Amino acid sequence: xxxxxxxxxxxxxxxxxxxxxxxxxxxxxxxxxxxxxxxxxxxxxxxxxxxxxxxxxxxxxxxxxxxxxxxxxxxxxxxxxxxxxxxxxxxxxxxxxxxxxxxxxxxxxxxxxxxxxxxxxxxxxxxxxxxxxxxxxxxxxxxxxxxxxxxxx
Numbered sequence: 198x199x200x201x202x203x204x205x206x207x208x209x210x211x212x213x214x215x216x217x218x219x220x221x222x223x224x225x226x227x228x229x230x231x232x233x234x235x236x237x238x239x240x241x242x243x244x245x246x247x248x249x250x251x252x253x254x255x256x257x258x259x260x261x262x263x264x265x266x267x268x269x270x271x272x273x274x275x276x277x278x279x280x281x282x283x284x285x286x287x288x289x290x291x292x293x294x295x296x297x298x299x300x301x302x303x304x305x306x307x308x309x310x311x312x313x314x315x316x317x318x319x320x321x322x323x324x325x326x327x328x329x330x331x332x333x334x335x336x337x338x339x340x341x342x343x344x345x346x347x348x349x350x
Contacts, residue, residue, distance in 0.1 A: 237272075240272055240275075244275065244276075244279055245261075247279070248260050248261065248279060248282070248283070251283055252283070252286055256286055259282070259286070260279070260282040260283065260286060261282075263278065263281065263282035263285065264278050264279055264282060267281070267325070270329075273328070274325065274328060274329075277321060277324060277325055277328070278325065280321060281318060281321045281322070281325070284314055284317050284318045284321065285318055287310075287314050288311060288314035288315055288318060291307050291310045291311040291314060292307075292311055294306075294307040294310075295307035295308055295311055
């Protein structure tokens with residue numbers, strides 16, 4: 198194993214996916230316990246592993262912070278907000294690629310991916326809002342009267 202230095206200055210060994218999974222399940226439970234919408238350990242552990250393996254390790258705390266900040270109420274909301282965190286992170290990676298594109302094909306690829314991810318993220322926000330509305334849609338009923346007249350307004 199090679200050693201990597203964490204931003205805190207501590208030396209961390211370079212790890213494979215399985216070792217990162219074990220590390221996540223031990224270290225980051227506190228980051229996801231309260232808002233995960235469930236206290237089911239298997240669900241929480243699975244989500245942590247998926248988020249840890251989906252991108253650079255330094256992005257994990259950000260993604261968990263997004264999940265915490267959106268405070269999901271149950272497992273489906275937890276999955277949705279976890280996807281939102283992933284889509285947002287990918288969108289920002291493509292924004293960086295777009296700004297650094299050296300050729301028109303690179304720019305086109307990054308722009309298309311960025312736009313698709315932005316639309317997906319917007320759709321996810323709308324889905325979360327509908328999920329949380331929980332049937333609280335309001336219908337306003339107004340009474341309209343029609344009277345006989347001479348036809349002039």
